[in-house]
Amino acid sequence: MCRLAAITSSEYLSPMEPILALETMKEGHDGSGLGVMMKDLGGEFEGLKDFPVLSGICSNAGMEVVDEYMEKKGFTVKHSWAPSIREVKGVTRRDHYFARAYEYPAAYSDKSAREKEDLLLKTRLELRSMGQADESIIVFSFYPDVLAIKEVGDPLQLSEFFGLEDSSLKAKVVMAQGRQNTNYAINLYACHPFFIQGFSTMTNGENTAFVPIREYLMSRGFQGYVGYNSDSEVFTHILHYLVRQLGYPLSYYKHVITPLKSSEIEKREDRDVLDLLKKSMRMLCIDGPNCIIGFTPGGTCFMVQDSKKLRPGMVGGVKGRYALMSEECGVDSAVPARDRSKDIFPMKYDMVVVSPGAEEVTVWNQLHD
Amino acid sequence: MEPASRLDHNHQLSLKEFPYIIRWRDDRCKRCGRCTAVCPVKAIEPSIKVLRTVTSEGPVPEPTSTRKITYVVEQVTDINRYCTGCGTCTLVCPNEAIEPELNPQNKFLHFKNKGGDAYKRGGRRNDPSISTLDRLKFTRISMLTDPALDAGRHEFRIRTLLGRNLPPEQLPLKEVGGKLVVDRDGIFVPPVREIYPIMIGSMSVGALSPPMWEGLAMGVTYLNEVEGMPVVMCSGEGGMPPRLLKSKFLKYFVLQIASGYFGWDEIIHALPDMVEDPCAIEIKYGQGAKPGDGGLLMAYKVLKLIAEIRGVPMMVDLASPPTHQTKYSIEEAVAKMIQSMSMAWGFRVPVYPKISGTKTAQAVLNNLARNPYAAALSIDGEDGGTGAAYNVSMDKMGHPIASNIRDCYLDLVKQGKQNELPLIAAGGVGKKGNLAANAAALIMLGASAVSIGKYIMQTAAQCFGDEYNRCNLCNTGRCPRGITTQDPKLYRRLDPDKVAERVVDVFKTADTELRKIFAPMGRSTELPIGMSDGLSIGDKEMSERLHIDYAC
Numbered sequence: 001m002c003r004l005a006a007i008t009s010s011e012y013l014s015p016m017e018p019i020l021a022l023e024t025m026k027e028g029h030d031g032s033g034l035g036v037m038m039k040d041l042g043g044e045f046e047g048l049k050d051f052p053v054l055s056g057i058c059s060n061a062g063m064e065v066v067d068e069y070m071e072k073k074g075f076t077v078k079h080s081w082a083p084s085i086r087e088v089k090g091v092t093r094r095d096h097y098f099a100r101a102y103e104y105p106a107a108y109s110d111k112s113a114r115e116k117e118d119l120l121l122k123t124r125l126e127l128r129s130m131g132q133a134d135e136s137i138i139v140f141s142f143y144p145d146v147l148a149i150k151e152v153g154d155p156l157q158l159s160e161f162f163g164l165e166d167s168s169l170k171a172k173v174v175m176a177q178g179r180q181n182t183n184y185a186i187n188l189y190a191c192h193p194f195f196i197q198g199f200s201t202m203t204n205g206e207n208t209a210f211v212p213i214r215e216y217l218m219s220r221g222f223q224g225y226v227g228y229n230s231d232s233e234v235f236t237h238i239l240h241y242l243v244r245q246l247g248y249p250l251s252y253y254k255h256v257i258t259p260l261k262s263s264e265i266e267k268r269e270d271r272d273v274l275d276l277l278k279k280s281m282r283m284l285c286i287d288g289p290n291c292i293i294g295f296t297p298g299g300t301c302f303m304v305q306d307s308k309k310l311r312p313g314m315v316g317g318v319k320g321r322y323a324l325m326s327e328e329c330g331v332d333s334a335v336p337a338r339d340r341s342k343d344i345f346p347m348k349y350d351m352v353v354v355s356p357g358a359e360e361v362t363v364w365n366q367l368h369d
Numbered sequence: 370m371e372p373a374s375r376l377d378h379n380h381q382l383s384l385k386e387f388p389y390i391i392r393w394r395d396d397r398c399k400r401c402g403r404c405t406a407v408c409p410v411k412a413i414e415p416s417i418k419v420l421r422t423v424t425s426e427g428p429v430p431e432p433t434s435t436r437k438i439t440y441v442v443e444q445v446t447d448i449n450r451y452c453t454g455c456g457t458c459t460l461v462c463p464n465e466a467i468e469p470e471l472n473p474q475n476k477f478l479h480f481k482n483k484g485g486d487a488y489k490r491g492g493r494r495n496d497p498s499i500s501t502l503d504r505l506k507f508t509r510i511s512m513l514t515d516p517a518l519d520a521g522r523h524e525f526r527i528r529t530l531l532g533r534n535l536p537p538e539q540l541p542l543k544e545v546g547g548k549l550v551v552d553r554d555g556i557f558v559p560p561v562r563e564i565y566p567i568m569i570g571s572m573s574v575g576a577l578s579p580p581m582w583e584g585l586a587m588g589v590t591y592l593n594e595v596e597g598m599p600v601v602m603c604s605g606e607g608g609m610p611p612r613l614l615k616s617k618f619l620k621y622f623v624l625q626i627a628s629g630y631f632g633w634d635e636i637i638h639a640l641p642d643m644v645e646d647p648c649a650i651e652i653k654y655g656q657g658a659k660p661g662d663g664g665l666l667m668a669y670k671v672l673k674l675i676a677e678i679r680g681v682p683m684m685v686d687l688a689s690p691p692t693h694q695t696k697y698s699i700e701e702a703v704a705k706m707i708q709s710m711s712m713a714w715g716f717r718v719p720v721y722p723k724i725s726g727t728k729t730a731q732a733v734l735n736n737l738a739r740n741p742y743a744a745a746l747s748i749d750g751e752d753g754g755t756g757a758a759y760n761v762s763m764d765k766m767g768h769p770i771a772s773n774i775r776d777c778y779l780d781l782v783k784q785g786k787q788n789e790l791p792l793i794a795a796g797g798v799g800k801k802g803n804l805a806a807n808a809a810a811l812i813m814l815g816a817s818a819v820s821i822g823k824y825i826m827q828t829a830a831q832c833f834g835d836e837y838n839r840c841n842l843c844n845t846g847r848c849p850r851g852i853t854t855q856d857p858k859l860y861r862r863l864d865p866d867k868v869a870e871r872v873v874d875v876f877k878t879a880d881t882e883l884r885k886i887f888a889p890m891g892r893s894t895e896l897p898i899g900m901s902d903g904l905s906i907g908d909k910e911m912s913e914r915l916h917i918d919y920a921c
Contacts, residue, residue: 206511208891212787212899219785246537249547258894261526262563272551273542279534279561283788285895308518308893 002192002204003178004313005330006293008301008358010320012042012170015149019159021323021330022178033179034155035140037193037200038147038171039295044081045147045169051078051101052120055140055148056127057188058096062136066127073123074105081169083149083162091153091161099147117143117197121224128189128227138188141195147171150191172357173295177202190229194236197224198297201239204326205290205309207231216283217241235292238284243296250296252277254351254366257286258306264367293324299356307348315352315361316343322354322361382446388477388838389454389469391444397466400440404458404467409847412452413467416443442467448480455833455840457849471837478760487761491843491853493658493754493797493823494763497836500752500797501771501911505810508905508920511891520881520888527883528599529818529896531649532561532719532744534788559744560719562648565592565600566896567808567879569872570749570795570820571625571651571723573605574632575666575675575687576756576843578860581830581852584868586613586622588829591869592876593621600876601648603820606664606689608632608678614639619647625723626710627653628663629689634680637713646718649744650710654693654702654733655725657753657770657796659762664689667757670846670855699736707742719744726750726768726796734777738786745791747820748773752797754823754834756853757844770796771814775915778815778899787899791817799824800836804875805882813900814915826852829871830863 003025005018015036022034045053058066070077079101085093108116124142131137140148147169151158155178159165177192192202207213210231217225217237222245225237235257242248242256259278265271278285288306291313295301303313303324315324316331316338323334331343346352349366384390391413405413420437444452452469459468481488511518535541541556542549569589574582585602592598599621606627613619614636624647626633655661666675666687676683696702703722710720721744724733730748737743750770755763774794781787794816798807800823808819826832830852833840843853851863887893890903897903905920906912912919 206891208511209895209897209900211902212897215782215899216785216787219782219787221785241537247544248542248549249544251547252549262528270548270550273549276535276540276542276551276558277537277549279530280537280540280788282530282534282895283898287892287894287897289891306894308523308891 002326003330004175004202004204004291004293004326005177005334006173006175006202006301006324007334008173008295008322008324008354010172010357010359012172013174014164014167014170015174015176016159016164017334018174018176019155019164021325021333022155022176024329024333025178025325025327033150033152033188033191034158035150035177035179035191035193035202036148037141037175037195037202038169038173039145039200040172040299041145041147042170042172043168044079045101045145048079048101049145051103052142052144053099053101053147054124054142055099057094057138057151058098058131059136060095062131063096065130066137069127069130070102074107075102075123077101078103083164083167086161086163088157088161091151091157097149097162121197125223125226143195143198146195146198146200148193148195150188152188173299173301175200175202175293175295187229189227192230192232193294194230194233196236196240197244199236199240199243199294201232201236201292201294203232203235203290203292205288207234207286207290209285209287210234212283213238213286220245235286235290236294239294239296250300250302250353251351251364251369254304254364256281256284257304258288258348258366259285260366291326301354303346303352304350305346305348312345312347314343314345315354316340317358317361319360320358322358324352324354382448382480384444384446385472385474386476386480387444387446387451388472388475389452390472391442391452391458392468392470393442394466395441397464398442399464399466401463403461403463405442407457407461407849409455409457409842409845409849410450410453411445412450413442413444413458416441448483451477451481453840453842454837455842455849477838487759489757489759489844490763490838490841491754491756491758492763492834492838492841493800493836494752494767495836495838496764500800501769502797502807502810503801503803504906504908504911505771506905506907506920507809507886507890507903508918509903510889512889518888518891518893520884523888523893525884525887525893527566527880527887527896528563529566530561530791531564531601531818533559533741533790534561535559536785536789557716557741559742560717562719563599564648564818565598565876566812566818567600567804567876568623568793568818568820569600569602569825570822571603571605571653572756572822572826573607574609574678575607575670575855576605576853578848578851578854578863579674580860580863580865581826581868584829584863584865585825585872587865587869588872589621590618591873596873596877598876598880603651604632606631606653607666607675608635608680610678611635611639615642615644617645619643620645622647623649623651625651625653627689628691628693629687631679631681631687631689635678640713646714649719649721650714651747652706652710652720652722654722655727655749656755657725657749657751657767658755659758660725660727660766661691662758662762663691665757667844667846672855675855699733703733703736703743704740707740711742716742721745721747721793723747723749725753726770726773728768730768730773730777731780734780734790738781738784738790743790745793745817746777747793747795748777749820750794750796752800753795754826755843770794770811772914774811774816775814779916781815782899787815793818793820795820795822799828805879805886808879809883809886810904813897813904815899815901817896817898825872825875828875829868
């Protein structure tokens with residue numbers, strides 16, 4: 001089962017930290033891939049928070065196509081980052097790994113944030129589509145203050161390959177996933193964390209309800225609900241659908257993906273609401289077993305799982321630094337000095353929410369709150 | 370010497386033309402006469418035969434003949450009294466001296482048209498081959514990728530929704546202080562029932578005998594009240610017993626209105642006295658067993674009770690026309706009728722149409738998809754049963770349910786309405802006894818629920834009927850099991866308590882088996898509607914047609 005490591009902090013931290021946490025959980029991933037999603041960027045991106053960052057991988061030809069396309073669409077490069085690659089045995093180097101901050105096209109200077117988000121999504125999808133057949137262009141995210149790195153291989157080896165230890169890349173929220181390849185062939189688009197318009201999640205466990213959920217999302221008429229090289233991508237899209245598209249508060253994510261039983265709903269004051277949600281979004285019930293860790297555009301991090309997740313994930317830390325991990329040893333690696341009695345092992349009704357800046361951690365209970 | 374007239378058998382049928390040939394054992398028969406008395410079609414009769422024995426004693430042949438009178442049980446060769454193979458004779462024989470044997474070489478259909486009267490019968494399509502449903506396999510098993518569920522220990526929620534589910538975009542919700550609240554503001558929220566995904570399909574009081582209908586109703590009520598399983602049953606056309614209409618148990622029943630509108634006068638009059646709403650209203654436009662054909666309750670079935678419930682005189686043929694004669698278009702038939710029926714219960718009851726499986730199902734579906742009051746669509750495939758129909762309709766008309774339901778589901782997926790408009794699949798569910806497997810397969814192809822009819826008669830009341838045309842006498846009112854008859858001499862054979870017990874057995878077993886299917890596939894919280902990746906079939910063309918995997 002894949003291993004998940006997220007750290008949210010009031011201080012900028014290196015992506016190495018969650019990767020080292022993944023290393024402590026190594027028995028659970030087979031080194032078939034690493035994905036890192038960083039939010040609230042520091043280092044060389046600290047002064048570029050309003051500029052969308054395009055993260056991806058290209059062949060030489062693909063890079064030219066990207067440059068040409070972005071120029072044609074009116075995007076201008078504000079800042080460009082590329083890792084200092086070190087050859088590592090077992091990792092096949094591709095031509096270009098990059099994260100580039102762009103200035104919006106002039107026509108978009110006065111547009112709303114929502115319109116800008118739609119432009120960024122459309123651009124990412126078009127780039128993806130242009131390079132999909134020959135894998136000349138692979139893009140993971142295009143959004144302000146968010147950066148993604150993914151590659152096939154062992155996480156620790158990849159961190160060396162990307163030179164992350166010496167890199168100036170930093171962020172206040174870093175999610176990393178060590179992949180245990182199961183259902184699908186190794187494909188970078190199947191590598192967590194997944195991202196769409198400010199929302200990102202990573203998951204472990206098999207999503208047995210994948211096909212009906214995928215079909216339901218794809219039939220919502222939203223351009224971004226595509227891809228699905230991994231069954232876990234739907235968790236990110238459900239989050240986006242509920243919070244951004246429908247405007248629901250985050251807690252309803254739990255209510256939709258793991259709805260209460262009818263007998264439990266009956267006892268709640270808001271039973272009318274929950275009953276409507278459960279019936280209307282029956283197709284989005286995940287049916288697990290899954291543990292989901294994610295963040296929202298506002299920087300809130302969360303962990304949630306379903307009742308079939310027999311070994312829960314864990315959240316632990318101190319004010320200003322919390323780790324959300326699939327295993328306890330990962331939390332020990334990330335925040336060794338903490339009050340362990342306050343560690344949280346969320347149960348089937350719980351959703352652990354860490355506020356932006358790791359200020360506060362709360363356990364929201366689906367049954368009572 | 371036999372007279373010439375006795376040798377001219379040219380205009381008689383030989384037993385070889387008959388579908389079943391009676392095997393009678395002289396050595397075992399004690400001539401009690403039970404078999405000939407019980408035979409519902411008088412295919413056998415006691416007969417007197419003369420046996421001539423020639424004997425010779427001594428070294429020189431000196432033959433002497435003796436004539437002896439003996440009594441035998443004889444099968445007649447009158448096509449209208451053909452042996453149906455029901456086997457009631459075997460059932461009553463104390464000495465196991467008689468049984469019908471299937472004659473696969475029969476030419477029955479060549480001759481069952483005497484007097485220009487086309488063959489009519491009950492039952493379902495006479496096709497014993499393995500149906501598509503029985504060829505579907507569940508091949509996506511979670512094992513090491515994640516621990517499979519334990520069907521015996523995990524909590525399973527095998528429930529479905531009957532009624533139109535508003536899409537999330539149209540829910541009457543608004544956010545207030547970080548919480549969602551209901552803000553109806555004129556938005557119509559359709560009624561939705563949570564039910565068990567296997568329903569008992571429409572079989573009327575009238576078509577069924579009083580103990581059969583009562584047994585089903587008692588079984589359903591027990592399942593709801595005692596077992597906590599929300600199984601519902603459809604009334605069929607012909608109303609319901611008035612006391613039931615006014616009882617708290619009405620909520621377990623789907624009331625059907627069909628083209629004859631039988632029973633609806635009584636239902637409408639009972640409306641002010643109803644203490645519960647019915648589960649739903651089913652508008653019958655078609656039946657899988659006899660698409661495009663109407664119904665007929667023969668006069669001899671219209672006895673006092675039936676006449677009262679249906680609001681008609683006794684002993685008259687009750688014909689339901691093939692179509693709703695008061696409607697002239699799909700707009701009329703579907704939209705107005707759904708609205709009228711919804712209005713009768715103050716829009717608190719889901720109203721849905723039932724059609725026979727057909728290539729045009731998607732046209733109906735798309736009409737319903739745009740109708741905010743349509744609660745579901747029930748599609749009855751060609752393997753559905755009936756109490757009476759022309760053999761040609763049953764055998765040759767109709768559409769298999771598997772691809773019909775799949776096409777409709779995928780059509781809804783294209784429109785994003787796969788949860789909005791539930792599909793109910795019927796027709797051949799449990800044809801070979803695999804109720805849970807057939808139901809699960811249809812659900813994974815896209816059905817929200819399935820409906821059973823013939824299967825429950827076979828399993829709960831030992832209906833003899835099968836796809837070798839055994840028995841299938843439902844239309845004649847002479848059902849030897851007492852299931853489809855209004856003759857007290859016949860229906861007193863059936864104990865309603867035993868039927869109810871069997872109904873409960875069937876649903877509890879199906880529930881266990883559904884868990885046994887869903888658990889290894891990792892599904893327990895929600896019904897795996899449209900989980901087509903869980904299915905495979907060992908036929909390439911079928912897999913392509915159904916958009917599922919091919920496995921061999």
